Amino acid sequence: MPDPAIDTAEIDEIIQAHLHLEGPLLPILHALQDAFGCVPAAAHVPVAEALNITRAELHGVLSFYHDFRAAPAGRHVLKICRAEACQSVGGTALAEATLARLGLDWHGTTTNGAVTVEPVYCLGLCACAPAVMLGDRVVGRVDAARMDSLLAEAGA
């Protein structure tokens, strides 16, 4: 079902802007997600047609990568690192306490729509772990107090 809030002209513009690239699909999907907060269903047919691929192939790509969303996330995305270096300094307990406090499971969004919590496997901040990322902002040496202030800032 086409979403009336999605501007199909903008979709076409984004696709056209990337067609000169070698291997344009991932850049197009990233650009769509930057513009709409997700890769909207309304973009599937135009993308498939522009690249001469089937909708099944496009679905295969969209579902393969963790980054691409079918619906927008909360206003802020909090990524908590689950990888080994963060585990070595209490990352697992930090993640579990955060999810419990928000009443969420991984990939869940708070009821007020403020924060979506996602797992991430390494932010390259392994010497100042545990690490999280709020939007594009990285934060290291996160403890319970730091997490509280991040969540407060995000309005969770």
Place this chain on the structure above:
Amino acid sequence: MKIFVPMDSAAKAVGADEVVAALRAAAPDAEIVRTGSRGMVWLEPLVEVEISGVRHGYGPATPEDAAAILDGTSAKALGPVEDLDWMKRQTRLTFARVGVIDPLSLQDYEAHGGLAGLRRALGMTGQEIVDEVKASGLRGRGGAGFPTGIKWQTVHDAPCDPGARKYVVCNADEGDSGTFADRMVMEGDPFTLIEGMVIAGLGVGAEQGYVYLRSEYPDAIKVMRRAVEIARASGVLGRDVLGSGRAFDMEIRVGAGAYVCGEETSLLNSLEGQRGVVRAKPPLPALEGFLGRPTVVNNVISLATVPVIFEKGAQAYADFGLGRSRGTVTLQIAGNVARGGLFETAFGITLDEVVNDLGGGSASGHPVKAVQVGGPLGAYLPVSKFDARLGYEELDAEGGLLGHAGLVVFDDSADMLGMARFAMEFCAIESCGKCTPCRIGAVRGVETIDRIAAGDLDAAPLLADLCETMKEGSLCALGGFTPLPVMSALTHFPGDFARVREAAE
């Protein structure tokens, strides 16, 4: 007054931007230069103040320290940064400029030896360039340790249809936990990666390059994109590289959160816009890589090391090292460790020296229990193996894997059964699904470890058998090496696997 504060994301993650704001407020006239990180992450944010041409360090700094740092009375004074033990003991070749220069100043870059390697390479034939890399002994720093010069030779010699292109692809999908050297060099000295890629292009006859950079590194993406623009505007990239008449250009491409795309063939599929599924080899990417064309795929550190090899000469680089591991290794010391960070040194240093001497033991103060070397696909080594020397063959002989040279330290609170389970769980989440041993094996692995955890020790031989199947039958290192952390945990820490049954008895 000239002040240096890193803009490396590890420094920003612990408050560097807030420290800069406080310094600006307290000293509006001071010149504040944002640099990469020196690699002493436990001292970040590390503020450096230039006094009579010498940079003095203060760290870890907080905004409240600003006034005392500016008037020279801070209790966090460390003295001249170059005289610190951590700095003096290193051989910084790849990381020579990181933490020193403004990463986005091409003038700074040139003033510190940048572009000298490229200028030399421009006077050489492709074969001479390839021979120089061979003579340096440089091996792939991404983990596999394949000789870089041999790979370049294959691409150099690969037949190419008239009008068709060859490619240089930089693997910047640094997904291994405990590794951040790629990120640090991209954020701290991006032009060295660009210069390395141009030299690779000249060597193999490629005029187009791509950096496949993971989306989890937003700061590195911004710095690299800006650096490419600057390099293009300055004639380092483009149709006429430094006025030589030779062409090379490149683009930064962003990954989409799939760990397996660090494997070179799935990376190429992803770059082409497909699912990041592993390709069977042969054909080698060197012959049929990006879009089916001959392609060099090298790790960030491998390519970023090429300029210094051409600047100082292959022999000067090969003079460092141990056995068949020539040159320097960029150790990333991480996890539960008192002094974590990046330390570049000749191959051959022991694990004990790295963990206990440089790293200062665990951060918690508890005894160190294990170190995972080489990322999520590397072995957990117990303290009894700490005499092991860090080299490709040397670590292999100890049942380990040097990989990308990341080391994650664990103290005695670590549950090795839990770590083994996580290795299988991670493999199950990140498996591309192409081959059965990895796709199904990882799921069965989690279940089998859960049986062991429930007290069914008969499941242990089954786990060993499953690991053997994954190791021998998987297409790539994800399924092939996941057994390494699992079996090393089981072999070296059997107590953690028997605990539940003992408790039940």
